[in-house]
């Protein structure tokens with residue numbers, strides 16, 4: 321790193337909700353070819369998300385987005401560095417990770433389907449309090465606060481996952497991610513499987529929350545509509561590498577890389593091209 325870059329990173333460290341440096345994730349290849357080299361899913365990716373910023377990573381299926389997000393959340397072994405609110409995730413102990421987990425919220429593609437169908441919405445959205453031992457909280461009051469935040473009626477607290485529409489389920493997922501009042505949300509394909517109109521409502525909700533709470537949000541997606549609608553900055557990944565990064569207008573208005581141009585021209589049909597290449 322040159323001196324100017326070092327000075328910049330020191331000056332701006334306090335403004336960052338997330339800094340990823342030289343992140344690398346690899347998987348061993350099992351099967352007959354036992355001595356073949358590991359598959360590198362994330363290859364030396366660096367990025368930072370400022371407080372209050374929405375950063376979208378876009379890439380085709382298999383480009384390494386999920387691996388990147390999971391490693392950033394401390395859910396996958398990785399090398400390099402991931403600092404959330406100044407704390408190192410890579411190589412952190414279980415105890416350290418538990419403390420770091422309170423500083424960010426995770427939004428899964430299928431937030432409610434991954435939880436027990438026997439849990440009520442109130443139990444789902446207040447679960448982070450239990451995990452982090454905040455037992456004295458008034459769970460019903462917390463549930464009301466969180467439901468209000470995501471514009472769901474209070475009486476949804478008593479509903480079960482199968483009684484929610486896809487859009488309502490996502491809102492429950494957002495409420496759960498916000499439970500511990502984190503400064504950062506890591507979101508995996510937040511609009512997957514939703515109708516276009518419901519996608520728009522959810523994106524507006526995320527944008528409103530970002531403005532109201534000053535949230536930083538890292539979204540991974542292959543949906544260009546999501547990116548155009550909501551992202552302040554965009555990173556393009558291809559085969560595990562970040563090949564271009566820029567603000568929304570520059571990526572959509574004057575992309576530098578041929579691959580980015582191809583991606584933008586691909587009319588949202590991004591699936592599986594990497595696999596066929």
Ligand SMILES: Nc1ncnc2c1ncn2[C@@H]1O[C@H](COP(=O)(O)OP(=O)(O)OP(=O)(O)O)[C@@H](O)[C@H]1O
Pocket residue numbers: 347348359360361379380381382383384385386387388542
């Ligand atoms: N547990 C695993 N073991 C081995 N290889 C894996 C594993 N998980 C992912 N991979 C491989 O790593 C690469 C990146 O996968 P990843 O799921 O991170 O991509 P992605 O961009 O999120 O794809 P999608 O949009 O389809 O979810 C792919 O080649 C994938 O096959």
